[in-house]
Amino acid sequence: MKLCMIGTGYVGLVSGVCFSDLGNDVICVDRDTKKIENLKKGIIPIYEPGLDELVLKNYKNDRLKFSTNLKDSISKSDIVFICVGTPTKKNGSAADLSQIFDVAKEIRSSISKFKIIITKSTVPVTTGDEIEKIISQKVSKKLFSVISNPEFLREGEAIRDFTYPDRIIIGCNDKKSNTILKNLYSPLISKGAKYVNSSRRSAELIKYASNAFLATKITFINELANLCEKLDINVEDISIGMGLDKRIGGRFLRAGPAYGGSCFPKDTKAITTTADKFKTNLSVIKSVIKSNENRSSLLLKRIFDILRGKIKKKKICFLGVTFKANTDDMRDSPCLSMIPSLIKNGAVINYFDPTGEKKEFKKIRNVSFSKDISSAIKDSDLIIIHTEWNDFKSINFKKNIIKKKFTIFDMRNIYSLTKMKKQKIRYFAIGC
Ligand SMILES: NC(=O)c1ccc[n+]([C@@H]2O[C@H](COP(=O)([O-])OP(=O)(O)OC[C@H]3O[C@@H](n4cnc5c(N)ncnc54)[C@H](O)[C@@H]3O)[C@@H](O)[C@H]2O)c1
Structure with missing residues (x-):
């Protein structure tokens, strides 16, 4: 054809x-x-x-x-x-x-x-x-x-x-x-x-309903992760335990940063606006949007707590800056709000992304790009694993970081808590 x-x-x-x-x-x-x-x-x-x-x-x-x-x-x-x-x-x-x-x-x-x-x-x-x-x-x-x-x-x-x-x-x-x-x-x-x-109208709505539902799943587990952090529970166990129920399913049930990208943020907003136009209140999706918008400030607060409030001149390395792995798409990536806030508070940011340097950060003072993982993390006080690229899954931190004291904040729960403890690395993850 x-x-x-x-x-x-x-x-x-x-x-x-x-x-x-x-x-x-x-x-x-x-x-x-x-x-x-x-x-x-x-x-x-x-x-x-x-x-x-x-x-x-x-x-x-x-x-x-x-x-x-x-x-x-x-x-x-x-x-x-x-x-x-x-x-x-x-x-x-x-x-x-x-x-x-x-x-x-x-x-x-x-x-x-x-x-x-x-x-x-x-x-x-x-x-x-x-x-x-x-x-x-x-x-x-x-x-x-x-x-x-x-x-x-x-x-x-x-x-x-x-x-x-x-x-x-x-x-x-x-x-x-x-x-x-x-x-x-x-x-x-x-x-x-x-x-x-x-029908044509059904097809149009199926797409928005699907994206809004997936965004809801992510937000649901992200909120549960907040509770787990207070109760000494690992949210990964909750995801596995819930996800094995075929009615629920394990996909899109992994806690992490706010959802971003070119679809979920805009599509959740658009479906609630359309519903408002037809005098229907999609209150569940509206609260998902609000919760997701709060998520980056919540994670920022966690970063402050991890650094015990001492953020000035701290060298923070972001591993991955796109909204998820295997893409170069920066649209609505959660770090687009987190990095400028950290800079405003005196931090110095260095980042590595497998898809290269990003124009979004070129003009921000105190943000620099490193060409590989080892030079990116070498001199860091805090390493933030922001996206789940395979490249970040087996880094030898002790070998590559020159500082004696460094901390890892793993926003994708890639590494094992117990293995990090055994290596005496100060390590934080989401929902645990
Ligand atoms: N990106 C995704 O993962 C994804 C997945 C499913 C659905 N969608 C939807 O698909 C649509 C496109 O998304 P995208 O991410 O591919 O967008 P995009 O911004 O990557 O691409 C859109 C392209 O359209 C071109 N364009 C705009 N007006 C034009 C015109 N008059 N004539 C010719 N070209 C024109 C632009 O130059 C641009 O290259 C959106 O509605 C999006 O919500 C996106």
Whole structure:
């Protein structure tokens, strides 16, 4: 099939490449000329394991193309996927849909034969109705069908998640388009993915409900971790004990920093705002948002306690600064608020991240980047393990740190409390 992905970011690029690998002809379009030029040279704009080889393979065999020409790309395609960003509005907590509606306007001036138009972007319920309205102002409804097909891939696991999804949700009331999409996804369905055909509005809400539920699970265990810290209980035991119950499940039940990233913070805000618009109070999700927003200040207080209130001139090393491992995405990473607060209180920060130096910290005084783990931790008073990269799982701290007295605050509970005790290392973890 001939596909066009509008927006070549995490979702557009990964799903575009994977669709081409399944034998489709795919054009990935973006308005960012530099990104497209780079992709044509084989320079991948994001860190995502396995993505570069897959791009190269499919670009070379000509099934994958990159373009900045939206009109031309749409006219050459049967199915058009909208994969642009839906960030939180600058003033407020609703989703900013300007990129979506701009694209809808561009699509309507590029349709001359039947097109299936799919929103893969996460959009509030009824956005599909709006897109349909915009396009039908200039194009006959017989010439297009607007469908919701939310994407559930996780950064860092994106190719695996796309290729082996738990489910494929197609929000579509039109039988002909549904058959075409079932056919497009048949290689994944035959490997075990469940194909669910729902109404368009249901599909839009399924995506937000899923993200809000996962954010709730994380926040739930984070709050229990706070209680465990007061009771000399290890929250890891609670996660295991609860997670073994099949009704609950162990995933997303690991205590740590606040949830961050490009999806959970914005999507929890957007779903409560949509519900407010329809005079429905999603009070559980609202309290999740509040609890998560408090989490970074709570962890900051813990850092102060660990350093016994003496933070001035203390050398603090962050291992990992992205919101989770295996991604270079800094959007809403918890350390974006923690690092400036520590600096304000006189600390000196050094960090290492396997995906390199971050522009977010370049202009902050007293924040520096180290090129490897050993030089990052060498001279530290406190090491904060902020993300769970495999690279951080077996560090010989005693060998690499020159200071006699140093402390570790493991925000991902990677290391064993007893082993640290045996080595006489001052070690703190979350929820114990
Ligand atoms: N990142 C994830 O893990 C993830 C997972 C599932 C769903 N989503 C959702 O998918 C959507 C996209 O997220 P993302 O992280 O890929 O965003 P992103 O910011 O990485 O990429 C969006 C791309 O769209 C391009 N764009 C914007 N307007 C355009 C236009 N008019 N024409 C052409 N290109 C245009 C931008 O230049 C950018 O490259 C969001 O709604 C997000 O919530 C993201």
